[in-house]
Amino acid sequence: MTDRRQTPFVLDPNGRTLHAESAALRARGPVTKVLLPGGVEAWSVNSQAALERLLTDPRVSKDAHRHWPRFTSGGITPQWPLYAWVSTANMFTAFGDDHRRLRHLVAPAFTARRTAAMRPRIERIVDTALDGLPATTRDGVTDLRRHFAYPVPVRVITELMGVPEGAMTAGLRSCVDNLFTTSLGAEESAANHRDTYALLGELVELRARQPGDDLTSALIAAEEDDERLTRAEIVDTLLLVIAAGHETTVNLLDNACLALLTSPVQLDAVRNGRAGWDDVIEESLRRDAPVAHLPLRYAVEDIQVAGTTIAKGDAILASYAAAGRDPGRHGPTADDFDVTRAHKDHLAFGHGVHRCLGAPLARLEAAVALPSLFLRYPALALAAEPGTLEPVKSFISNGHARLPVTLI
Template sequence: MSDERCPYTIDPTGTDLHGEAATLRRRGPATQVELPGGVVVWAVTDTALIKALLTDPRVSRDTYQHWPAWENGEGELARTWPLAMWVADRNMITAYGAEHSRLRRLVAKAFTARRTNALRPRIEQIVATLLDSIAAQGKDGPVDLRAEYAYALPTWVISELLGVPDAIRDELLDMIGRWLTGAISPEEAPLLEERVYTVLARLVEQRRQSPGEDLISGLIAARDDRDGPGLTERELVDTILLTFTAGHETTANLLDQAIFALLSHPEQRELVRSGAASWDDVIEETLRSEAPFANLPMRYAVEDFELGGVKFTKGDAIMISFAGSGRDPKVHGEDADVFDITRATRGDHIGFGHGVHYCLGAPLARLEARIALPALFERFAGLRLARPADEIPRLTSFVSNGHQELPVLLDPVPVA
């Protein structure tokens, strides 16, 4: 048996995300783990401690200010660590204090309730187009709903919102997908990062030359306004990268996991069909039980402090386990592993974060799910998994929580 005083080695492929989270939980509310590359950090699974950390000013996401091991981006980690892109960017998510507020205000303009609700007709159009395509494909056999629906919808929506053209979008998606799933070697990581920033720089230049009514054009205008908020070129590019990545990956995983859960739990699907539960119930229980990001590096201790019985030292790196929190038995009971859309605590989760870094795009993600899920199940009443649920592989990532594919059959089960 391994010594629990030693760092637990995280499985970078995420083979058993929830089993691993349970193992970490047994070691305490926070425990030290080793990430790929030999980096040791605190992994936090306890919901109460997570919420306290996410609202504590002694915790920062600014890698450059508050992680000595990063050496201001000039050390070995910045050059060779396969997870470097998770901590190297400079945007509202990684900023601290007043810098965070300044950057968040720029992006928040694109995600107001009014602007989000105004997207409903366009989302409905995209959903209808995708369902027509799925219907045509389904005549010949299984359809991969991960690729053709759960992933396609949010990438289409966020691309239009940002102003990312198709040619650049496809290349970005490919590179970001490799990064999120860890499908890169340490040698490839810096090359991939360089390529991502080259593509984004080209996109920014295109938008400078031909601005539109999109978020990127708005950010460029703020960047180039001498009397504006002082947005640097790096902050501009990193904000685009953050918004594009978070704007599609979280929603894709939400849709993927919701569809998978209903198809593998027919009694839950019947509750929705009968009106005993709502689509909002499905969405919230999915976010609780299968957080779109299972783990998210990184945060840092700004000073020495103790919280929830855990002593953090200045410069310590901290990883939040959203998967661990979502199935925390202290919050959700001993049956926290069970998918139950009638669960009283289904909405008591941090699937979209907590505190000042709560996801700005959460209302948009929920809106997309509220439109996409009922449209899918109403269109294809006989929808079913094409393979047993336990044979559908998860993404090879300890961060992004979804499936590699979601093969389904559209037609009803034949009657003997």
């Protein structure tokens, strides 16, 4: 009998039924083959226990240049929609000593003190967005994703990076949106790759001439044991920062707002002090991981995971959305949004040595934005049936194309 885990499950590049797909993946087993855009096969790891184990296994690499034969043989080109996710040279794709070196150089830019110091700026950005919401209303409805969940993290991350207002900011926003759009054609993907690197290179040149109190300037100046980041490493690190610090927080705000607007009992629990905003944030991260599937990792040698052999050189897909709703970890109510849930442990920000350095910043943004929104607009209500909301066109990004609401 053929093991169905060996027959690839074809992932929808548009992510139209993401959670149904996640359930189907779990039904096939903790580890199962999937087919990515372009006919690329990978192993989806979708149970929380299996994913926790794999994310801390030293035999798992993120360096395609060293450990993915399909990449090193030239089978993966800039025309592939996920090329930027595997080709960069930063902490995200580094392995072993290279990863330790890069993380040590980059980590000072994300210290707890630097993150906490951003709170007044985040509060100002949130207040400005809230002030502007009434003007965005059309026929009594405003798109909360477009006018709140999206601009707040974008403004925070571009200010953090030292991106000047104007064409560069707009260009980077467009490039990152396309980075997460996994249904792009070959020519569009290649063009977006070129445009992204051109804009980030321009930013590095600007801050090399005009340094400031920003992340880009800090990366340029970073030094440890007489070693500095190369220009290519700085550009690739900035790509990681803007991608991770933008889309993930947008989706966190989007999903948390939707969960509260469709769960009056849960919102009441927060308003009456039976749960806190931190509970809202962690439960939203668990139930709706902002990144559904994260490409890619590679087996450095044969690895046995949950009874399945992942062969040396095979690609691995971390399926965070499926793991977050794993009944094996979260019980029969894993699909439910419950801010009073006793255990909200999740992998939404990764696990092990590659755990996201920007996680405290994302949590801080949500901790400021969510209570401010619901305090300012206590009658906020969803202006559509939940089942009619369209997802963003991506199997990586877990959010909605629009989030229509009424403010009063």
